[in-house]
Amino acid sequence: MIDLKELREHPDRFRNGVRDKCMTVDIDRLLAIDEARRAIITRQETARAEQNRIGKESGPMIGQLKAKFKSANPLEKERITSEIAGLEARPIALKAEVQECDARLAAIEPEWKSLWMLVPQPPAADVPKGKGSEDNIELRRWAPAGWNFAQTFAQNRGFAPRTHLELVKMHGLVDFERGVKMAGTRHYVMTGLGMRLHQAVLRYAIDFMADRRGFTPMGVPVLVKEECMIGTGFFPAGREQAYHIEESVRGSAHDLFLTGTGEVGLMGLHADEILDLHALPLKYCTVSTCFRREAGAAGKDTAGLYRIHQFDKVEQIVVCRADEAESRAWHAQMMETVEMILQSLGLAYRLLQCCTGDLGVKNEDMIDIESWMPGRGAIGSDGAPTGEFGETHSASRLGDFQCRRLNLRYRDETGKLRFAYALNNTVIASPRVLIPILEMHQQADGSVVVPEVLRPFMGGIAKIG
């Protein structure tokens, strides 16, 4: 969430942020409620202070009077009784005022809070303005030796490509029918070498992060409380995207939600903590099963491994000090990691600077990495798919938005508490990444050459089929 003080002082920064992200949040309404709230608090505080003052003053007096009362004659007793009653009555009007303020706060705070939670992190100043993914800007592209983006797959390789759907069927790598039988649309079963390839990719990525990038691998919950979803910024905006386990209706304490990314578990780890400066930066990675309802995507990418309800992902997060330059340096390092991995897998890809309209609530800067998928896209004049880029990774800078929500802070060198900056990035997501792996490494006969870096994780198998 955003800093309310910052909002009061520079409301335009947030109005512009909402506009540039093409969202609708009533900033003026929030400011108005916020002002009303502060006015009530001021009033209540004044009353409370007065109450405390009177309490300090009349407390001892009441005590003295009560002591006197014991040894007093009946006439004095009557006088003392009324005097005590008078003293005790003094704070009553104030008590009523305090309670009234409480009631008024309770009346406005739900709206205040929910509006506040909806205000997005403004995009970084250098993020290009745009309406949606069509306005994203390509930063660079890379292809392995022998691959020319200007040519079709057939021109590059000398034969027409098969789609990953054909390839997995041909080699028995995925069983879609039985996946659908058991769990419904957008479900699948990884089988045989398909499962081994899937596991190889994940294990390769985890080892890469641990051994070559110095990240600490973690196993985190994928079933979490609502606070984790809110804290990481996925709720309330993305609520319909998450599977909801309604344990409370069965008499259990609280509901649970299935996470759509390992980021939730990794970032939630240190929620409500105050870290020592030297504990930063936190560099964590995890492999976790990710669950997505894909609400609103009905009819989109219905076939194959592209858009599915359950997949596995190696995710990396960095929590660093509140320093923009440091955050940008980590962002660049994350991109470098992804490029190293994609290059080692022999995949062609491009980096896109996402425009303001393509950013989510929580990020201020995002780079998408799209891998070339020869089997996607329209059918060309030669009867083969023309190929298309498909998003396989994305790397985000969140500023302090997420740590503010998670209440994750550290003490800086002056002893001041600060919300840390957070970043996150896909290291690899499978089975989606199997699409370009299978399609780019297919041979004329339909066999698929396993990228060399994966072979140690597949019992040395060099070729499928």
Added chain:
RNA sequence: GGAGAGGUGUCCGAGCGGUUGAAGGAGCUAGUCUCGAAAACUAGUAGUGGGUUUAUCCUACUCGCGAGUUCGAAUCUCGCCCUCUCCGCCA
């Protein structure tokens, strides 16, 4: 599922009706000592909200959360949430 114990500051841990916003220790910061470091010693060190002459102070709230008892609650009562231990069941 049955029985019990407990949730206190950055962390550990005392307090169980009133000068306790909170002992003691660790950590951290500064200083002394040292060629330097370690050790030792000395001092400082809670959070949140609000106000403000905005860098300094004032103020309110906070000992899991919420309500209650009381002149007064971290301390007593009730409800809720969470954690741990033992037994049962089980991957």
